[in-house]
Amino acid sequence: MTLEQFGSARIASLVQSDKVHKDLYLSEELFALEQRELFGNTWSFLGHASQIADSGDFFTVEVAGQSLIVLRDDKGEIRALHNRCAHKGAQLLTVESGRLTGRFLRCPYHAWSYRLDGALAAYPLRSGYENTGLMACESGRGLSPVADLHVYRDFIFARLNADGPAFDAYFGDVLPTIDLMVDRSPVGRLEIAGGVLRSVVHCNWKLYLENVNDSVHPASTHESAVRAAQAVARDRGSEPMPLAFEQILPFGERYEFFEGMGGRVFPNGHSISGTRFSVHSGYGNLGQYVQDLQAAHGEARAKQVLEQSPQNTVLYPSLAIKGSPQTIRVIRPVAVDRTVVEAWNFRTVGGPDLLLDRALTYSRLVFSPMSVVAHDDLHLFESQQKGLRSGPNPWVSLHREHTPDEAKQQTAETSGTSELLMRNQYRAWAKFMTLNMKEA
Numbered sequence: 364m365t366l367e368q369f370g371s372a373r374i375a376s377l378v379q380s381d382k383v384h385k386d387l388y389l390s391e392e393l394f395a396l397e398q399r400e401l402f403g404n405t406w407s408f409l410g411h412a413s414q415i416a417d418s419g420d421f422f423t424v425e426v427a428g429q430s431l432i433v434l435r436d437d438k439g440e441i442r443a444l445h446n447r448c449a450h451k452g453a454q455l456l457t458v459e460s461g462r463l464t465g466r467f468l469r470c471p472y473h474a475w476s477y478r479l480d481g482a483l484a485a486y487p488l489r490s491g492y493e494n495t496g497l498m499a500c501e502s503g504r505g506l507s508p509v510a511d512l513h514v515y516r517d518f519i520f521a522r523l524n525a526d527g528p529a530f531d532a533y534f535g536d537v538l539p540t541i542d543l544m545v546d547r548s549p550v551g552r553l554e555i556a557g558g559v560l561r562s563v564v565h566c567n568w569k570l571y572l573e574n575v576n577d578s579v580h581p582a583s584t585h586e587s588a589v590r591a592a593q594a595v596a597r598d599r600g601s602e603p604m605p606l607a608f609e610q611i612l613p614f615g616e617r618y619e620f621f622e623g624m625g626g627r628v629f630p631n632g633h634s635i636s637g638t639r640f641s642v643h644s645g646y647g648n649l650g651q652y653v654q655d656l657q658a659a660h661g662e663a664r665a666k667q668v669l670e671q672s673p674q675n676t677v678l679y680p681s682l683a684i685k686g687s688p689q690t691i692r693v694i695r696p697v698a699v700d701r702t703v704v705e706a707w708n709f710r711t712v713g714g715p716d717l718l719l720d721r722a723l724t725y726s727r728l729v730f731s732p733m734s735v736v737a738h739d740d741l742h743l744f745e746s747q748q749k750g751l752r753s754g755p756n757p758w759v760s761l762h763r764e765h766t767p768d769e770a771k772q773q774t775a776e777t778s779g780t781s782e783l784l785m786r787n788q789y790r791a792w793a794k795f796m797t798l799n800m801k802e803a
């Protein structure tokens with residue numbers, strides 16, 4: 364089904380100003396359209412430049428159901444090419460990451476070879492193609508690059524559809540959140556470290572992404588995990604606390620804490636929860652590191668970098684960032700009820716090892732499906748995916764702190780618990796779903 368057949372009026376009726384229709388999470392038809400339109404028209408996070416530090420390094424990644432090769436070419440440039448042989452469509456690379464042995468990509472099927480910029484370089488039985496239409500055809504042009512690619516402070520993003528917003532216009536004022544994270548390194552550089560924690564969550568990706576900015580749920584969803592941690596902490600008495608306690612105990616804060624931490628929405632679905640403070644604000648002092656950061660960035664910037672630790676920043680629709688600890692989650696939808704979530708951690712180049720320890724501990728503690736925290740969430744995402752099918756009520760309520768005119772103001776401050784952060788995601792959803800729609 365095309366988007367035109369589906370109709371912009373129907374899209375608009377599914378996303379109302381204070382609620383969204385359950386079909387957004389349940390309809391396979393919408394999921395297919397969403398892959399092509401929403402994920403095609405917006406900018407998705409592909410990976411980090413440190414994953415391909417040297418020429419010939421590559422990784423493969425799937426965005427909107429399309430397989431991409433992200434590589435560093437022989438001149439050191441980062442490129443993203445569709446992983447689809449120009450001959451008959453075989454994938455050039457089927458492993459997750461690696462290093463090319465030469466300066467070419469060679470298809471394993473009939474040995475067509477491509478330069479690292481995607482250009483067709485060689486193919487067997489060349490004389491058999493003389494006086495044919497190959498070179499005038501798209502197949503003669505080689506591997507297709509993504510429509511647009513942008514690397515922002517080593518964060519690699521791509522847009523797949525030719526029509527869509529330019530990078531800076533799309534992310535706008537949310538980009539300084541990446542700066543805040545990168546500037547935690549005295550040399551302004553992060554490196555992926557410690558591998559990736561990848562889990563398959565049996566829910567629609569939007570349920571996961573909503574939860575990233577949901578600061579009301581910890582008090583109830585994670586109550587038992589916090590209680591257990593509090594009990595262990597009491598038993599330890601004056602013994603020094605392991606890192607995990609510094610991270611898990613703040614989840615037990617009261618509603619007033621989460622409300623007071625503040626939030627902000629930006630155009631195009633992006634948002635920050637925890638603009639004033641967050642569960643990450645109380646992490647211990649780091650001595651010499653503070654002085655190193657002041658020397659590198661100046662006192663004012665160092666203060667700003669160290670004091671701002673938002674709970675989560677969403678770079679809609681694929682990326683959730685925590686500036687401290689330095690960890691990100693990447694949301695990769697694979698089916699209407701299946702989402703791959705990746706948690707990656709960063710080494711803060713020039714910073715203390717403790718920062719990486721914090722990131723790794725946090726990921727294990729909170730993002731791993733085996734953790735004491737994430738299984739609470741996963742249980743609820745899966746139960747939502749099932750529960751939404753039941754009963755006559757077709758709506759998911761997003762009414763908290765709703766005001767009738769709020770959509771007029773695209774950048775706005777909120778409380779830390781406002782559902783404006785989610786409503787803002789759905790407004791962007793409707794906008795980018797219908798961006799290229801040609802009305803009949």
Ligand code: FES
Nearest residue numbers: 448450451470473
């Ligand atoms: S499919 Fe790649 S060379 Fe034939």
Ligand SMILES: [Fe+2]
Nearest residue numbers: 580581584740
């Ligand atoms: Fe949670």
